[in-house]
Amino acid sequence: MRKLKYILRYNKYVYLILAILVLILSFVYTKSIILTSQYDADVECIEGIIEDYYIDGDKLTLTLKSKEKIIVNYYFKDKQEKDYYQSYLRLGDKYEVNGNIKEVNSSTIPNTFDYKKYLYYKKIFYLFDASKLVLIKENSNILYSIKDFVRSRISNIDNSNYLFTFILGDKRSMDKEIYQSYQTLGLSHLFSISGMHITLFTTTILYILKKVSYKRVLNYSILIFIVLFYMFLTSFTASVVRSGLFFILLALNKIFKLQVKTVNIMFILLIILLLYNPFYIYDLGFQFSYLISLVLIILSKKLSEYKNYFLKLLAVSSISFLVSFPIVIYNFYQINILSVIYNLLYVPFVSFIIFPLTILTFIFPFCSGLLSFFIIILENLTLFLSNINYFNIIISKPDVLLIIVYYIFIIFTLYNYKNVILFVVVVFFHKLSVYYEENMNIIFLDVGQGDSILIRYPHNEMNILIDTGGIFNYSKEDWQLRSGIYSIVKSKTIVYLKSLGIEKLDYLILTHGDNDHMGESIFLVNNFNVKTVVLNDGNVNELENNLINVLKEKNINYIFSLKSIDNKIYSLNNNCTSMDENTCSIVLYLEYFNKKILLMGDAPKEKELEIINNYSLKNIDILKVGHHGSKTSSDLSFIKQINPINSIISVGLNNRYNHPSREVLDNLALSNIYQTSLDGSIIVTINEKKLTIIPYKHNI
Numbered sequence: 001m002r003k004l005k006y007i008l009r010y011n012k013y014v015y016l017i018l019a020i021l022v023l024i025l026s027f028v029y030t031k032s033i034i035l036t037s038q039y040d041a042d043v044e045c046i047e048g049i050i051e052d053y054y055i056d057g058d059k060l061t062l063t064l065k066s067k068e069k070i071i072v073n074y075y076f077k078d079k080q081e082k083d084y085y086q087s088y089l090r091l092g093d094k095y096e097v098n099g100n101i102k103e104v105n106s107s108t109i110p111n112t113f114d115y116k117k118y119l120y121y122k123k124i125f126y127l128f129d130a131s132k133l134v135l136i137k138e139n140s141n142i143l144y145s146i147k148d149f150v151r152s153r154i155s156n157i158d159n160s161n162y163l164f165t166f167i168l169g170d171k172r173s174m175d176k177e178i179y180q181s182y183q184t185l186g187l188s189h190l191f192s193i194s195g196m197h198i199t200l201f202t203t204t205i206l207y208i209l210k211k212v213s214y215k216r217v218l219n220y221s222i223l224i225f226i227v228l229f230y231m232f233l234t235s236f237t238a239s240v241v242r243s244g245l246f247f248i249l250l251a252l253n254k255i256f257k258l259q260v261k262t263v264n265i266m267f268i269l270l271i272i273l274l275l276y277n278p279f280y281i282y283d284l285g286f287q288f289s290y291l292i293s294l295v296l297i298i299l300s301k302k303l304s305e306y307k308n309y310f311l312k313l314l315a316v317s318s319i320s321f322l323v324s325f326p327i328v329i330y331n332f333y334q335i336n337i338l339s340v341i342y343n344l345l346y347v348p349f350v351s352f353i354i355f356p357l358t359i360l361t362f363i364f365p366f367c368s369g370l371l372s373f374f375i376i377i378l379e380n381l382t383l384f385l386s387n388i389n390y391f392n393i394i395i396s397k398p399d400v401l402l403i404i405v406y407y408i409f410i411i412f413t414l415y416n417y418k419n420v421i422l423f424v425v426v427v428f429f430h431k432l433s434v435y436y437e438e439n440m441n442i443i444f445l446d447v448g449q450g451d452s453i454l455i456r457y458p459h460n461e462m463n464i465l466i467d468t469g470g471i472f473n474y475s476k477e478d479w480q481l482r483s484g485i486y487s488i489v490k491s492k493t494i495v496y497l498k499s500l501g502i503e504k505l506d507y508l509i510l511t512h513g514d515n516d517h518m519g520e521s522i523f524l525v526n527n528f529n530v531k532t533v534v535l536n537d538g539n540v541n542e543l544e545n546n547l548i549n550v551l552k553e554k555n556i557n558y559i560f561s562l563k564s565i566d567n568k569i570y571s572l573n574n575n576c577t578s579m580d581e582n583t584c585s586i587v588l589y590l591e592y593f594n595k596k597i598l599l600m601g602d603a604p605k606e607k608e609l610e611i612i613n614n615y616s617l618k619n620i621d622i623l624k625v626g627h628h629g630s631k632t633s634s635d636l637s638f639i640k641q642i643n644p645i646n647s648i649i650s651v652g653l654n655n656r657y658n659h660p661s662r663e664v665l666d667n668l669a670l671s672n673i674y675q676t677s678l679d680g681s682i683i684v685t686i687n688e689k690k691l692t693i694i695p696y697k698h699n700i
Helices: 003-006 012-032 077-086 114-120 141-153 160-168 176-184 194-213 218-232 237-257 264-276 279-280 284-298 309-331 339-363 366-385 400-415 419-437 488-500 523-527 542-553 605-614 634-644 662-667
Strands: 045-056 059-065 067-074 092-104 126-137 335-336 392-394 440-444 454-457 463-466 504-509 529-534 557-559 569-571 586-594 594-601 623-624 646-649 674-677 679-684 691-695
Touching: 003 542, 012 264, 012 279, 045 067, 045 077, 059 092, 141 160, 141 218, 141 284, 141 339, 160 339, 176 366, 194 237, 218 284, 237 264, 264 279, 264 605, 284 309, 309 335, 309 400, 335 339, 366 605, 366 691, 392 440, 392 523, 400 419, 488 523, 488 634, 504 623, 504 691, 523 529, 523 542, 542 557, 605 634, 674 691
Parallel strands: 067 126, 463 504, 504 529, 529 557, 594 623, 623 646, 646 674
Antiparallel strands: 045 059, 045 092, 059 067, 092 126, 335 392, 440 454, 440 679, 454 463, 569 586, 586 594, 679 691
16 A cells, blocks of 8 residues: 555656556547447347437437447337337336348538547447337346436426436436527536536535544445446446546545545546546547646646635636637637626526535425526526627637647646737637638538538638528427427538638528528528528519518518629529429529539529520539439530539438439539539539539548
8 A cells, every 4th residue: 555655646747648648549549440330230130228218209219238339219100109118118128129220420511510420439330220129128227227216206307307417417308499508608518417516416425424424434435336326327428427536536545545636636537537438538528527627626726815706716717718718619619708707607506506406306306496496597597698699709610730729828828817818819810710711612511402502702702602401390299299300500501601710691592492492591590690691583482481571570681683793603594483483493603713613503404495595604614413413404405515524413312302313314424423412512622723622421
């Protein structure tokens, strides 16, 4: 023991060097190794123990532990079946699942959430679409039984969404709009179980234990056991493991009187966690939790000088803001500059009212009324503040070099707060980087069976989005409705725009009123700054009318009969009087450094004939193929006339229309053909020297 104490009291720089070495080795290891699944790609039946389950509308999602973890999706056939599984499904039960295994889809739009990568880092390689579930054996594991009891009890209490969040670290049942408002204000960290929650939790239990027993070793031993069990309850999420293991190391330090400095324990913690699972370095919760905690511990002596609670909280919030800033903008591309101030209000409110009340309500459900009162205050205030957009700053995704630069200046600032001006200067120039872009970029976004095209002129001169894509949402019964409707614009388009540093769209051009072209236009104008909306000629349908009503409410300019934009982009299909949306689809033509781009919307063959009769179009460099490659467009005579060098088809994989048609592909055979269904988003870059086309099909 004496030798161990001697070893553990090494200078902190020894631990720092070891921690950095392990960090580098973890990065090298995760980048060099390729993890593979133990399942064959054609397996139709698997057996496994339920580690987690979630029911949302008509969808059941299971996490099964078998040869490896696998995500199983099952869709209820009727309400009776849903009620059955809600009543009888239990953690730890062993099931046989029949169906089809499938690969996880990669991200096909740059800088957006990559579900495949997310699961890969958790060592999950496949999804499984189940057609049949068969119970093999009921749970006999006491730990699963306790966890299931906790889940079941929470489910039957009002405000269960907050109890799930603060007790089990499960945010899936949180209202999507409410949680997004917390994110907008930079407060989402308060709803992830971290060191703050573990500290409050363990301090309370330790206080109770000390009232019962004066034996320090016994009390800490019991507490360590409780923390380990709590880590199991929260499914060993990275931030909880980090916080829980840190407490355990601190407890062992006290029990055995090792006298290891707290900062050294943090380095030991990093070494242990990364040796156990090197992929923790990619977990956002772990990144935030560890880095902020480390810096606060290093600066604890300075922070202890603040005697006033709110001054100390302001200092802690400011430090946390600085330290997390590069991580936030790298992953979310925006920051709320008032988040430091908001934390002064929200941290004590959540820490000393909401969080304790969730624990109290779990024990005494009759307290849910009091919890509801404070939650109403919390949510209404948050929704109000989140609608004030002046303080949300969009910043383009930084590269790794800029991240390093940021942290250099952050260290300077933490050393002497007067250096904060240097940090602000870096942010200012990064913010202006959108004006440094010298190329024109045309990005054909992969939005499934639909169209959405972003045109970026150099130096942020003009940003134009042509169509939004759209998903058909079929009518469902109440029991089938899910907590959140998937939105391409919300999950993909807006995120991508922000990652480029784009704060506004000068024009949103909607080629015509079909759902797959403008289905998400209302969501876009409600959630992003759009200056002018352009609609096509001809009949105004219900979708367009609904949009126009929103545009009037928001005082957004909208026009019909577009002829040109700044004499740069020209419409070739004007003054249309047909009742057919495709016939009146806007067709756009532009040139840049003698490169010719023709965007056909959904224009049919008869319009193609009119266009080649009215305009001299030859040797087109980029053709956006009409109507997703349907045989109603891309007539052979039209293709021969315009002679496209590159043809881009915006189309969904395995779509029900069987687009693109074989006939169209044959007609385009002399050009280079790209399909968003196969190639992901297509990024076209044009400058004085050349035109380049890069398909974005992300792979790990």
